[in-house]
Amino acid sequence: MTTHPVPFDNRFLPEFFSELELRIRAFAFEFGAECPCRVSPLPPENGLSSLEISWDRPLSSLEIVFPRMSYGENGILTYPLHSGFRIRNPEKALFTPCSCLRTPWKDRTLGILESGLLAPEDADCREIHYARNATMQFCTYESPERDCFFHAAFEDPDFEQTVFDIRAEKGRAGFELSCRKIFNRKVDSGTIRFVCGVLPGNWQTGADLYRKWFDSLGIGMAPCGLNYPGMICHYDLLWQNGDIHHRYTDLPMLGREAAALGFDTIMCAAWNRDGFDSGYPDFRPSPRLGTEEELKNAVAELHRNGQKIIFYINAYSFDRDSALFEPVGREGAVKRKDGSTMEFRWGTRRLTTECMGSQVWRKVVEDNLDYVLNTLGADGVYMDQLNVCPPVCYDPAHEHRFSAMRNNAEFLQAMRRKFGGKAILLSEWSYDIMGGYLDAQLIQTLWNHMLYAFPEMFRYTFPEAGVLDMVLQKPWPGEIFAYEEKYLYSVFDRLILMGAYLWCYDHAAVRQPFHPVFRAGVAVLKRYAECFRTGRFLERGGISCPEGVDATRFLLPGRGSMYVAANRTGRAQSIRTPDGELSLSAERYSVVFSRPNDNPVK
Numbered sequence: 001m002t003t004h005p006v007p008f009d010n011r012f013l014p015e016f017f018s019e020l021e022l023r024i025r026a027f028a029f030e031f032g033a034e035c036p037c038r039v040s041p042l043p044p045e046n047g048l049s050s051l052e053i054s055w056d057r058p059l060s061s062l063e064i065v066f067p068r069m070s071y072g073e074n075g076i077l078t079y080p081l082h083s084g085f086r087i088r089n090p091e092k093a094l095f096t097p098c099s100c101l102r103t104p105w106k107d108r109t110l111g112i113l114e115s116g117l118l119a120p121e122d123a124d125c126r127e128i129h130y131a132r133n134a135t136m137q138f139c140t141y142e143s144p145e146r147d148c149f150f151h152a153a154f155e156d157p158d159f160e161q162t163v164f165d166i167r168a169e170k171g172r173a174g175f176e177l178s179c180r181k182i183f184n185r186k187v188d189s190g191t192i193r194f195v196c197g198v199l200p201g202n203w204q205t206g207a208d209l210y211r212k213w214f215d216s217l218g219i220g221m222a223p224c225g226l227n228y229p230g231m232i233c234h235y236d237l238l239w240q241n242g243d244i245h246h247r248y249t250d251l252p253m254l255g256r257e258a259a260a261l262g263f264d265t266i267m268c269a270a271w272n273r274d275g276f277d278s279g280y281p282d283f284r285p286s287p288r289l290g291t292e293e294e295l296k297n298a299v300a301e302l303h304r305n306g307q308k309i310i311f312y313i314n315a316y317s318f319d320r321d322s323a324l325f326e327p328v329g330r331e332g333a334v335k336r337k338d339g340s341t342m343e344f345r346w347g348t349r350r351l352t353t354e355c356m357g358s359q360v361w362r363k364v365v366e367d368n369l370d371y372v373l374n375t376l377g378a379d380g381v382y383m384d385q386l387n388v389c390p391p392v393c394y395d396p397a398h399e400h401r402f403s404a405m406r407n408n409a410e411f412l413q414a415m416r417r418k419f420g421g422k423a424i425l426l427s428e429w430s431y432d433i434m435g436g437y438l439d440a441q442l443i444q445t446l447w448n449h450m451l452y453a454f455p456e457m458f459r460y461t462f463p464e465a466g467v468l469d470m471v472l473q474k475p476w477p478g479e480i481f482a483y484e485e486k487y488l489y490s491v492f493d494r495l496i497l498m499g500a501y502l503w504c505y506d507h508a509a510v511r512q513p514f515h516p517v518f519r520a521g522v523a524v525l526k527r528y529a530e531c532f533r534t535g536r537f538l539e540r541g542g543i544s545c546p547e548g549v550d551a552t553r554f555l556l557p558g559r560g561s562m563y564v565a566a567n568r569t570g571r572a573q574s575i576r577t578p579d580g581e582l583s584l585s586a587e588r589y590s591v592v593f594s595r596p597n598d599n600p601v602k
Contacts, residue, residue: 063178077166091173127170267309548569561578
């Protein structure tokens with residue numbers, strides 16, 4: 001273990017750290033034993049201390065462990081889980097029992113996290129470890145009272161898998177943070193730069209610092225090919241139990257239904273031969289739903305009606321029962337040391353994890369993209385699970401030059417070159433490096449992690465990236481509607497306030513009494529689409545709202561600001577902003593410009 005003095009400006013650190021040294025640990029790739037590494041302090045930049053950590057043997061992981069830290073019960077951890085987590089008093093949250101609404105859906109279970117992070121099986125534990133993959137390579141822990149924050153970030157252009165690990169002990173104030181890099185392949189040697197410090201400001205200041213480093217890489221962000229407000233999504237063609245809800249000849253009708261709701265794009269899953277979540281990766285038409293010619297004709301009719309269609313494929317999983325598994329699926333699969341493959345169960349299906357470092361698997365995914373875009377003539381492809389961080393693959397026949405995320409980004413870059421800029425490429429989960437190659441990423445934050453979800457973290461850091469999230473989850477049966485109603489309006493408000501693209505199942509759009517609110521939000525997203533696309537999302541900073549009102553700010557390039565407000569009071573209101581006091585109508589959603597002439601809608 002290597003130790004290093006805590007290299008921070010102590011004027012912001014009264015009683016913050018319990019010790020004065022951080023610990024740096026490296027673990028060998030083959031055996032997992034701790035091994036030495038070198039730490040070289042660099043001159044401070046932007047008020048941050050910089051460390052270069054080097055190694056000259058293959059590592060499985062590299063961990064930087066900070067002393068126990070605490071800003072008290074008002075300390076806020078902003079954590080890059082998925083597109084963002086925001087946890088007040090994290091050590092308390094870790095020991096608060098998890099409350100989750102659950103209901104069966106088809107062959108699986110859906111849930112909404114209401115409070116707490118303590119799993120039932122950990123109820124008797126004295127110490128909790130909470131570790132998750134990071135969407136971005138930075139996190140912050142702030143003290144609103146002192147107007148300062150702790151910042152930790154990797155500046156790693158290879159985007160090795162990043163994990164921020166929180167450890168807390170029952171009955172003891174504060175928590176321990178470790179920042180880890182996990183290597184999914186054998187890397188003989190390397191250097192990673194790490195920056196950290198305590199600065200005046202808040203999490204947005206930390207995001208600005210990280211974004212400045214990210215911009216130095218020249219990756220950029222792909223312009224979003226989706227139009228506002230997003231797309232109407234259908235998973236209801238052929239269900240896994242064999243039920244048929246729509247056939248290919250129904251697609252133009254579904255397009256007309258979407259157009260009536262204000263959408264010019266539909267997305268179809270469960271269109272493939274074996275139906276929803278089955279038969280992967282055989283993404284070809286199902287004879288039960290119609291012929292290939294009928295499907296192509298339906299796509300052409302949608303285009304004649306001025307509409308777009310996107311098809312679902314899976315870019316990570318191979319159905320073990322598929323006739324294609326031998327030899328294609330086995331050859332492309334992630335391998336353990338003994339050569340065995342890795343299986344997991346999803347619903348009733350047994351799936352094998354595939355490796356994007358395999359040219360065989362890459363060819364399968366590329367062929368599916370080519371089929372959907374060129375044979376069927378679709379406008380885009382949603383690649384499910386593409387951004388899942390795979391485990392270590394030991395197959396020597398696979399190419400492992402890059403980290404998992406760099407590898408996927410390199411694949412997408414090649415697909416951009418092959419299929420051109422007009423093809424809409426979407427995927428699940430958000431990763432900063434993927435924003436340069438995907439039109440939008442389905443963040444799946446709000447419904448999955450209700451209490452702590454903070455997708456505004458990603459939206460602020462990368463305002464030009466396409467952020468796509470669900471208006472509602474998949475249709476829930478029976479009395480669960482009451483649970484949806486409990487959160488539906490607040491979730492939808494946040495989507496509109498962020499200027500997110502809507503992933504909208506058809507059942508969400510027609511729910512009463514939500515429908516008028518839905519139509520009002522869609523109208524705002526469409527009317528001010530240019531401002532949402534080009535404005536810098538500044539979240540809620542500097543805005544003061546009365547009870548029942550929430551608002552966000554977008555800084556327009558070369559112009560003033562656009563304020564978007566959700567008013568739940570039913571009465572005219574006003575908000576205080578950095579541009580002065582602004583009036584809101586009694587309508588659910590208002591858009592107000594700091595300079596009225598900047599309003600593109602006259």
